[in-house]
Amino acid sequence: MKKLCVVFGGQSPEHEISLKSVTSVLSNLDKDKYDITVIGITKTGAWYLYTGDHANIIDGSWEKDSENLKKAVISPDAEDKCIIVFESESTVSKLYPDVIFPVLHGEYGEDGTVQGLFELSGIKYVGMGVLSSANGMDKTYSKLVFESAGIPQADWVVVRSGDDIEEKMNEIEEKLGYPCFVKPACTGSSVGVGKAHNREELKKAIENASRFDRKILVEENIDGHEVETAVLGNFDAEAATVGEIMPTVEFYDFDAKYNDNTTKLQIPADLPEETIELIRSYAVRGFRALEGQGLSRVDFFVRYSDGSVVLNEINTLPGFTDISMYPKLWEAVGLSYSELLDKLIELAEERVK
Ligand SMILES: Nc1ncnc2c1ncn2[C@@H]1O[C@H](COP(=O)(O)OP(=O)(O)O)[C@@H](O)[C@H]1O
Ligand SMILES: [Mg+2]
Known part of the structure; x- marks a missing residue:
């Protein structure tokens, strides 16, 4: 054993x-x-x-x-x-x-x-190594990695403690406009994430996010389907199918993720086949750019306006409950939860530096 x-x-x-x-x-x-x-x-x-x-x-x-x-x-x-x-x-x-x-x-x-x-x-x-975990956790570093890999993302501005906040807000208004999303660089589960519709809300959202991190990422709002895919493997990593999250609140916040049962998951997402394939290929490309090994859930938006795909973030140790997207996406393509765990353990044993 x-x-x-x-x-x-x-x-x-x-x-x-x-x-x-x-x-x-x-x-x-x-x-x-x-x-x-x-x-x-x-x-x-x-x-x-x-x-x-x-x-x-x-x-x-x-x-x-x-x-x-x-x-x-x-x-x-x-x-x-x-x-x-x-x-x-x-x-x-x-x-x-x-x-x-x-x-x-x-x-x-x-x-x-x-x-x-x-x-x-x-x-x-099991899972990603030191550098890829660190880069995956810090949303500003992963942005740079994905950008260098040519993967489309939401426009962004970084706010660091010590920055002139009024100047930064001017830059945000000019570059991103409202609404915009404000996130601590290194949290997960929507902790500290806020949506700002005007300057006053932006200031409050930055202050709130600052409680969790010295570095804040502000992003343009993407109006679209929120979809996720699951990557598994070492150097030959593959992506499962794509699932859509349908929160009943304004965005997928902490409560929607874990406390209310109204958020629906649609697996596979009801999107054109080419879009699903594009998401899967960006996910694997992003995973490889980050030098990933083991697993990641890679999250995207698909714009309502033109169907274009935007990478939102990577999660190197995604939620793993029975109803979590990561195991569900593999189940949908024929890999049971137990088999998935076996595979992750095998990948850990095979992994090389
Ligand atoms: N640029 C954006 N446009 C629209 N919605 C966003 C944007 N960024 C984040 N969100 C919403 O906020 C949620 C949490 O943000 P996310 O970047 O995924 O952080 P976390 O690591 O906390 O999950 C997302 O699931 C999505 O619903
Ligand atoms: Mg997320």
Whole structure:
């Protein structure tokens, strides 16, 4: 049996999403194939080996299950390739997983930091490496990568702390107009994202986004279908079909993503075949430009006006619940959730630097 270490939780505002994702991952992993250990990271960044019931993860109660918690850390010693478990104040034991599966989203999970620790540990891991994770997480860097790959995107302006805000707002009005989208450079799940219809709202949106990041991305509004595709593979990565998100609110905000059940997913999206193919090819091109390995969900808009395709963003560790788009898109082309997990673990073992 393959020894698999699944890591969940983490310090980002997407901690709770990770709890949902990992619950689905754990219930879909083939127990005959994998000897699974589970490590939970609290919101304050404490690492624990968790040996209790997986059903206690989703509501956060695993953190109080002290009988089933032991402090554990991934060792950066590449000769050892192990996880150190603190059995007591003075004794430790070691675990030797074949593969680590990080089911983490956002800061310290999806941004290359924890991937750096995995690299040092010498243990194979699922998903993108350090540089591609970092570039994928920072929306301003991924913009530059996708631009250099010739993929169409929304026009944008970057606002950094220390910039003259009035001057920046003039630039935004001239270059992008209203409405425009304001996003912290490095959050996910729509955290801190706002839509501004005038200068007053723009100022407020920038202030709000500044609570999450020192760098803000402002984009022209794209009026179109919101669609996503799922990329899987290493150097021979492929894209699944394309799905459309139909939020019932003004945009796909945090609540629409996770708290209300009115958002509909349409798989495959009801779009012309050429558009679907174009989206799939941009997704693979973007993934390759970012030097991606493993997986990514790549999100696009298709303009209502002329049907043109615009890349919105890449998510290197996308949501992984049973109803999440990433596994659904693979299911739609014949790869079940469990098979998808097998494939990701295989890709982790095959990956090269
Ligand atoms: N330029 C844009 N035009 C129209 N809608 C946008 C634009 N950028 C973002 N949105 C809306 O805001 C949501 C969140 O923005 P996104 O860039 O995907 O950030 P996150 O990483 O938080 O998911 C998108 O799903 C979409 O509904
Ligand atoms: Mg998004």
